[in-house]
Amino acid sequence: MNTQTQNAFRALADPTRRDIVQMLASEDMTIAQLTDRFDMTRAAVKKHLTVLSDGGLITIEAKGRERINRLEPKGMAPVLDWLSYFDRFWDERLADLKKAIEGPKK
Amino acid sequence: MNTQTQNAFRALADPTRRDIVQMLASEDMTIAQLTDRFDMTRAAVKKHLTVLSDGGLITIEAKGRERINRLEPKGMAPVLDWLSYFDRFWDERLADLKKAIEGPKK
DNA sequence: TTAATATGATACCAAATGGTATCCAAATGA
DNA sequence: TCATTTGGATACCATTTGGTATCATATTAA
Numbered sequence: 001m002n003t004q005t006q007n008a009f010r011a012l013a014d015p016t017r018r019d020i021v022q023m024l025a026s027e028d029m030t031i032a033q034l035t036d037r038f039d040m041t042r043a044a045v046k047k048h049l050t051v052l053s054d055g056g057l058i059t060i061e062a063k064g065r066e067r068i069n070r071l072e073p074k075g076m077a078p079v080l081d082w083l084s085y086f087d088r089f090w091d092e093r094l095a096d097l098k099k100a101i102e103g104p105k106k
Numbered sequence: 107m108n109t110q111t112q113n114a115f116r117a118l119a120d121p122t123r124r125d126i127v128q129m130l131a132s133e134d135m136t137i138a139q140l141t142d143r144f145d146m147t148r149a150a151v152k153k154h155l156t157v158l159s160d161g162g163l164i165t166i167e168a169k170g171r172e173r174i175n176r177l178e179p180k181g182m183a184p185v186l187d188w189l190s191y192f193d194r195f196w197d198e199r200l201a202d203l204k205k206a207i208e209g210p211k212k
Numbered sequence: 213t214t215a216a217t218a219t220g221a222t223a224c225c226a227a228a229t230g231g232t233a234t235c236c237a238a239a240t241g242a
Numbered sequence: 243t244c245a246t247t248t249g250g251a252t253a254c255c256a257t258t259t260g261g262t263a264t265c266a267t268a269t270t271a272a
Contacts, residue, residue: 006121013119014230015112018188025192032248044231046249051229065239065248073192080189083182085128120260138218150261152219157259171218171269217270222263229258240247 004056005078011055012079016040017048021057024071031067110162111184117161118185122146123154127163130177137173 011017020034031049035042049069052058056075061068117123126140137155141148155175158164162181167174 009115009119009124013115016230018115022191030248040230041232042249043233043251047230062249067249076189076192082124083186083189085131122260136218146260147262148219149221149263153260168219171267173219213272215270215272218268220265220267222265224264225260225262227259227261230256232253232255234252234254235250236252237250238248240245242243242245 002078005082007055008057008075008078009055009082011052011057014048014051017052020045020048020052020069021071024058024069028068028070030069034069108184111188113161114163114181114184115161115188117158117163120154120157123158126151126154126158126175127177130164130175134174134176136175140175 012021016038019038023029023034023037031042031046034049035045038045049058049060052069053060056078057072058075059070059072061070118127122144125144129135129140129143137148137152140155141151144151155164155166158175159166162184163178164181165176165178167176
C-alpha cells in the first residue's frame with residue numbers, strides 16, 4: 001500500500017490545512033505567523049503543520065528559534081498521480097492541469 | 107464556504123473509498139458486489155458509499171431492490187479546481203513537480 | 213405464497229481527530 | 243543578565259470516524 005498517497009490525501013482532507021497550503025503558496029511562514037491568521041491556538045496550528053509535513057506537502061526548516069514552513073510541491077505528486085488514473089472520467093480538466101505543469105519545460 | 111469541495115476531499119481521504127472509486131471506474135456495482143471485494147460488512151461499505159455520494163463522486167440509482175452505484179465524474183471538479191488554483195503560484199517549481207509526476211509513472 | 217435476497221436503519225463501540233490548556237526549553241533582544 | 247518570543251511536549255476533552263451487530267422492509271424467485 002502507498003502510505004505517501006494516503007498521508008497526502010489525509011492532509012488535504014481538512015479545510016484548515018488546505019488554507020495553510022494556499023497561504024504557504026504565497027510565502028513561507030513561521031508557526032506564529034500562521035497562527036495569527038487563524039482563530040485557534042498555536043498548538044492546533046502546529047498539529048496541522050505536522051500532518052501536512054507527514055503528507056509531504058510542506059517542509060519545516062529550523063532557523064534559530066523559528067520554524068520556517070515551506071510548501072513542498074513534490075508532495076502533491078502522489079495525489080495528481082492517483083487522479084491521473086481517471087483521465088477518461090475526469091474529462092480534460094486534469095489533462096489541462098498536467099499540461100500547465102509540464103508546459104514550462106518542453 | 108464551499109461544502110462541495112470539503113465533502114469531495116473528505117470522501118477521498120479514506121483508502122477504502124478511493125478503492126471503491128477505482129472499482130466503479132471499471133463498472134457500475136451494487137452494494138453487495140462491492141462488499142464481496144472487501145473484508146468488511148455490507149453496512150460499512152454502505153457508509154462509505156454514502157460519504158462518496160455526499161462528496162458528489164458517485165450517484166446511487168435505485169433499481170428494484172438493488173442500488174446501482176455509479177461514478178460521477180463531475181464530482182471531481184471541485185478537487186481539480188482547487189488543485190488548479192496553484193498554477194498561478196508555483197511557476198518556477200512546476201518543473202520539479204513535473205519530474206516527480208513523470209518519474210514513477212511513465 | 214413463501215423463502216431468499218438486497219438494502220435500510222439503528223444502536224453501539226474503539227480509535228482517530230481537532231481542539232484546548234499547561235508547562236518546559238531554547239533563542240533573542242534590550 | 244533576564245524578560246520575551248518561538249516553539250516542543252503532554253495531558254486532556256468532545257466529536258467524528260470506521261467498523262460491528264441486529265432487526266426491519268421491500269423486491270424477487272421458486
